Amino acid sequence: MTIAPFRKSYAGATALDFPGAPLPAGQTCAVIGANGSGKSTLAKVTAGVTACGQPQVLSPPVSVGYLPQHSYPFQMTVRANLMLNAPRRNDPARQRADMLLERLEIAHLSEQKAHHLSGGETARMVLARLLMRRYDLLILDEPTAAMDIRSTALTEQLVADYQAETGCGVLWITHSLKQAVRIADTVLFLCRGRLAEAGPAERLLTAPQTSELRQFLDFYGV
Amino acid sequence: MTTALEQAIQLVLSGDDQLVNIISVTLQMSIPSSVISLLLGVPLGVLLAFCSFRGKEVLVILNRTLMGLPPVVCGLLCYMLFSGVGPFRHFRLMYTIPLMVIAQVILITPIVIGNMESFAQRITPAVRETAHGLGLGRGRIFLLLISETRYQVFSTYLLGFARSIAEVGAVSMVGGAIAYKTNVMTTAIMNYTNRGDFTLGVALGIILLAMSLVLNLTVSLIQGRLSR
Ligand SMILES: Nc1ncnc2c1ncn2[C@@H]1O[C@H](COP(=O)(O)OP(=O)(O)OP(=O)(O)O)[C@@H](O)[C@H]1O
Ligand SMILES: [Mg+2]
Numbered sequence: 477m478t479i480a481p482f483r484k485s486y487a488g489a490t491a492l493d494f495p496g497a498p499l500p501a502g503q504t505c506a507v508i509g510a511n512g513s514g515k516s517t518l519a520k521v522t523a524g525v526t527a528c529g530q531p532q533v534l535s536p537p538v539s540v541g542y543l544p545q546h547s548y549p550f551q552m553t554v555r556a557n558l559m560l561n562a563p564r565r566n567d568p569a570r571q572r573a574d575m576l577l578e579r580l581e582i583a584h585l586s587e588q589k590a591h592h593l594s595g596g597e598t599a600r601m602v603l604a605r606l607l608m609r610r611y612d613l614l615i616l617d618e619p620t621a622a623m624d625i626r627s628t629a630l631t632e633q634l635v636a637d638y639q640a641e642t643g644c645g646v647l648w649i650t651h652s653l654k655q656a657v658r659i660a661d662t663v664l665f666l667c668r669g670r671l672a673e674a675g676p677a678e679r680l681l682t683a684p685q686t687s688e689l690r691q692f693l694d695f696y697g698v
Numbered sequence: 699m700t701t702a703l704e705q706a707i708q709l710v711l712s713g714d715d716q717l718v719n720i721i722s723v724t725l726q727m728s729i730p731s732s733v734i735s736l737l738l739g740v741p742l743g744v745l746l747a748f749c750s751f752r753g754k755e756v757l758v759i760l761n762r763t764l765m766g767l768p769p770v771v772c773g774l775l776c777y778m779l780f781s782g783v784g785p786f787r788h789f790r791l792m793y794t795i796p797l798m799v800i801a802q803v804i805l806i807t808p809i810v811i812g813n814m815e816s817f818a819q820r821i822t823p824a825v826r827e828t829a830h831g832l833g834l835g836r837g838r839i840f841l842l843l844i845s846e847t848r849y850q851v852f853s854t855y856l857l858g859f860a861r862s863i864a865e866v867g868a869v870s871m872v873g874g875a876i877a878y879k880t881n882v883m884t885t886a887i888m889n890y891t892n893r894g895d896f897t898l899g900v901a902l903g904i905i906l907l908a909m910s911l912v913l914n915l916t917v918s919l920i921q922g923r924l925s926r
Contacts, residue, residue: 525830542831548824550847561832606832
């Protein structure tokens with residue numbers, strides 16, 4: 477899979493001028509960059525939820541599961557939220573929901589109203605809801621930003637297993653460089669609406685080529 | 699003043715025949731008109747928030763204008779359409795409850811649409827982005843949006859019903875306030891007051907307030923129960 481070059485503007489101001497990037501199936505691509513650098517814009521345009529003047533940025537047009545930065549918990553139980561995204565309402569789907577809730581340690585909340593969950597519980601619920609279905613590409617916009625260390629570890633493991641099972645590609649936006657090191661095969665570094673640097677994770681995070689990325693990494697003390 | 703109040707309370711307690719009839723006619727008008735307005739207005743309001751198309755702003759502004767439609771203008775319109783010279787005279791609806799319901803639906807539906815639209819458009823972007831991200835189709839997303847506005851439907855219904863029982867301009871024009879036929883609480887209060895007969899007017903006023911109180915209590919109870 478590849479993301480084609482595109483430019484996305486809001487009211488005339490360019491939010492992201494993207495030169496395109498490959499997204500190999502079965503691999504995880506981490507997207508890093510400061511606040512407002514255009515990470516969510518990249519996710520939205522790639523997922524096709526925001527138009528950018530081009531009909532398709534992703535080729536070939538595969539099925540995409542996209543987790544927005546602020547995914548919305550529907551006003552129903554946690555289980556109903558998951559079943560909403562089940563391809564069919566049958567026993568295997570119900571078992572899958574149970575499995576996902578257990579793996580993310582929110583099984584005890586399954587009959588709670590989703591809009592009454594805590595921040596980290598909501599983050600786990602919306603991820604479980606997304607993983608109810610098979611997608612060729614997962615786009616996760618800061619899925620663990622609200623989670624504690626344990627839930628973050630559970631999430632990383634669950635996504636890795638989903639990926640091993642489905643062979644899907646993953647585009648994972650994160651503010652945690654440590655997380656990027658753990659999960660990523662490749663890294664895209666966005667800076668002020670541009671792709672400043674891209675490449676294999678180890679090289680990018682240990683031997684940055686651009687001054688922007690060097691500064692960015694310095695600040696994290698890497 | 700105090701005697702009027704005393705007499706009014708007595709009248710309410712005695713279950714006066716005329717009083718009971720007025721209340722019954724009021725409910726025969728208000729319940730259908732508020733329910734029909736709700737059934738029309740909720741999907742339309744949510745649809746207006748959900749869809750994006752050219753000229754949508756115009757529709758929203760047009761609806762806001764209709765929300766402020768003066769009841770007498772609505773009454774006049776219905777009168778012209780349904781009276782002896784109007785195109786719909788063959789329906790023979792002049793001075794009947796159905797025509798009062800029609801007039802009220804014209805008045806209340808825009809209020810329901812506006813109320814639902816302004817609520818739904820606040821949550822539409824988040825619902826749409828989330829549901830689209832899951833890969834759900836447009837139809838599913840629309841149904842989800844309706845379901846997400848369900849608590850708003852209660853308060854919107856209250857608003858519509860309150861408008862319906864309190865409205866006097868349109869119903870007096872098309873209903874004619876005929877005793878034992880189309881005389882509702884508001885038109886009765888007006889007539890009795892004009893005649894200087896305050897007792898029945900005050901009694902009706904008390905009932906009108908009590909009904910509004912009971913309805914509000916019921917709905918907020920249901921709403922509290924459901925949203926728990
Ligand atoms: N709907 C919008 N309307 C106008 N401007 C927008 C809109 N969405 C994003 N922007 C602007 O586009 C730029 C990039 O936003 P984006 O959400 O992609 O940043 P981000 O990298 O995800 O930041 P964060 O780390 O805070 O999530 C920002 O300057 C933002 O103000
Ligand atoms: Mg973002």
